[in-house]
Amino acid sequence: MNKVILMGRLTRDPEVRYSQGENATAIARYTLAVDRRFNRNGDDQSADFIGCVAFGRAGEFAEKYFRKGTKVAITGRIQTGSYTNKDGVRVYTTDVVVEEQEFAESKNSSGGDGGYTGGGSSMPQPSGAGDGFMNIPDGIDEELPFN
Numbered sequence: 001m002n003k004v005i006l007m008g009r010l011t012r013d014p015e016v017r018y019s020q021g022e023n024a025t026a027i028a029r030y031t032l033a034v035d036r037r038f039n040r041n042g043d044d045q046s047a048d049f050i051g052c053v054a055f056g057r058a059g060e061f062a063e064k065y066f067r068k069g070t071k072v073a074i075t076g077r078i079q080t081g082s083y084t085n086k087d088g089v090r091v092y093t094t095d096v097v098v099e100e101q102e103f104a105e106s107k108n109s110s111g112g113d114g115g116y117t118g119g120g121s122s123m124p125q126p127s128g129a130g131d132g133f134m135n136i137p138d139g140i141d142e143e144l145p146f147n
Contacts, residue, residue, distance in 0.1 A: 002078055003076075003077060005073070005075050006032055006034050006052075006074050006096065008032035008034035008035065008071070008072070009032065009070065009071050009072075010031070010033075010066055010067065011030075011031045011049060011068065012030070012031065012068045013067055014030040014063055015028070015030070016028045016062070025059070026054075026055070026056060026063060027054075027059050028059035028063055029095075030052050030066065031050065031051050032049070032052055034049075035047050036048065051096065052095065052096045052098050053098065054097075054098035054101060058099075058100075058101055062098075065103075070103070071105045072101055073104040074098050074099075074100065074101045075098075076096045076099045077096070077099065078096055079094075079095055
């Protein structure tokens with residue numbers, strides 16, 4: 001089984017290109033900085049930088065909404081490959097091919113250093129709900145569709 005689950009922040013805006021041909025497909029490449037749980041042997045590096053590639057609609061979504069600093073969660077698979085560069089040297093690559101991607105924090109908690117900048121919500125925001133949850137008034141427990 002080849003399954004990868006990552007959560008991290010984009011190190012820069014996604015680089016998006018479109019394939020040639022009649023049905024051009026979006027190909028978005030971005031790098032996630034994924035924090036390590038602990039440092040071994042006193043390493044100064046506390047994050048891994050993992051290359052990701054998203055195709056089609058996922059690539060278009062990344063182009064439209066992802067920005068440097070955005071915290072995202074992705075699932076996908078590892079894909080390895082190789083090519084010969086212009087100097088004749090064989091270069092080996094490892095990328096995560098994105099199958100699913102989503103925001104891992106609200107745009108309010110991103111602190112303005114990136115994240116979703118799309119249109120506003122048409123839903124009214126309750127007052128005093130700084131944590132993102134609406135306060136439920138007392139006495140309406142019987143009206144809720146769950147217990």
